[in-house]
Amino acid sequence: TQLLEQSPQFLSIQEGENLTVYCNSSSVFSSLQWYRQEPGEGPVLLVTVVTGGEVKKLKRLTFQFGDARKDSSLHITAAQPGDTGLYLCAGSNAGKSTFGDGTTLTVKP
């Protein structure tokens, strides 16, 4: 069974602070995705990382895929209240995506 562990489970910070959330597994994935989900809505894709060691930037968000393709991190610079939400990572193999339980981020103004 492929498991993804996300940490921390909950994170509450002030606007303007930086943060990093983590996604770890003992399994190797062909690709890994990060999603953001708001209450009552489906997850929205933020990024897909494929190559070990890959780093992708999306405005204030920086995503990194571990060299062994087992783990990933998401770093947010100067967090804003609009960043509040559930951040999910998902590892993909053979068409099946395995999700972690997410990090719930709250950014206070």
Place this chain on the structure above:
Amino acid sequence: DAGVTQSPTHLIKTRGQHVTLRCSPISGHKSVSWYQQVLGQGPQFIFQYYEKEERGRGNFPDRFSARQFPNYSSELNVNALLLGDSALYLCASSLEPDRGDWGNTIYFGEGSWLTVV
């Protein structure tokens, strides 16, 4: 372009009843997957269909079934509903499930909220 569309968005059912949820994938996507998300957890894989054939099944009882139609839309059926089936049911589509790159990225619909009372 339209994203993944699901219907209905919300529904309430009684224990023992059955439910059918519907999903239309992104145009050009041939793979559809179904996930169940209960409050406080990440989505759990139920089924994947590709080219109208079942490609994968998660750890769900036989009360759960699905199918994919020639136009690549899909239905998820749940029989003999239990209170524990209350959840957000998510449909996701992707280009090709076996590609080892971004092609297997799944894109979600808004989900169908099922409440069993």
